[in-house]
Amino acid sequence: MTRTEMSRSATERSTLFTVVIGLAALAILLQGLWAGIFLQHDGARDAASSWIDLHAMGGYVAIGLAALATVLGLVQLRARRDLWIGSLVLTALLVLEVYLGGLIRDAGQDTLTAVHVPFALAIMALAVSLLLRAPRGSTVD
Ligand code: HEM
Known part of the structure; x- marks a missing residue:
């Protein structure tokens, strides 16, 4: 394999990682959107339970x-x-x-919302930092 081919192959691998981590970052960002929708009813979250279900599914994605x-x-x-x-x-x-x-929804531990929300922001920061680092220097072993 020539040097150019090796470099192209390394770039392709790094691109695949970048796409997947980018989709993860998008899924995390959307968690904020679903939460914004189910929280907009002045605390009456059950009225929008399908959005909470979507938020739960988004977490697994x-x-x-x-x-x-x-x-x-x-x-x-x-x-x-x-x-x-x-x-x-x-x-x-x-x-x-x-x-x-799950503890907030299923065990009624609503006070944990004050942990859950800032924790989501920290997770978003980590996902974005990985996304920005990924294309840099696509070294392979
Ligand atoms: C990393 C991003 C996030 C993940 C993976 C995540 C995941 C989850 C999961 C799995 C649940 C339980 C749902 C269920 O059992 O049906 C939940 C509940 C909840 N999430 Fe998130 N979440 C994220 C971000 C956020 C953000 C940004 C907010 C608000 C701005 C938020 C607000 C809430 C609230 C208020 C509940 C409780 C809903 C209820 O009252 O039943 N989440 N989250």
Whole structure:
């Protein structure tokens, strides 16, 4: 394989990771949209329960995409430890966020909303930082 072909192949791998982590970031951003819709009824959340269900499903989609990005990073971009370790941390934080959301809805622990919302912002920041780092220096092992 020529140097140009190797470089192209590395770029393709990095592009795939970038697409998947970008979709994860989008899914996380949309969580804010669904939450905004079900919170707009002056606290009467049950009136919009289908939006809460969508918010719950969005959480699992985000976890799936972050886990896929972790696998892609490990398999295709192993030398980029910042990317796959970052995606692994993102996956773990999303699992924790979904767990907190479940406690709010199913166990009635409404006070945890004050943790759940800022935690979502921190998760968004991590997802965006991974998205911005991904195309930089597509080193392969
Ligand atoms: C990383 C992004 C987020 C994830 C993965 C996530 C996930 C979840 C999940 C899984 C639930 C439980 C739903 C159920 O059991 O049916 C939940 C509940 C909730 N989420 Fe999020 N969420 C995120 C971001 C946000 C944001 C940005 C807000 C608000 C601005 C928010 C507000 C809420 C509220 C208020 C509930 C409780 C709903 C209720 O009263 O039943 N979430 N979340």
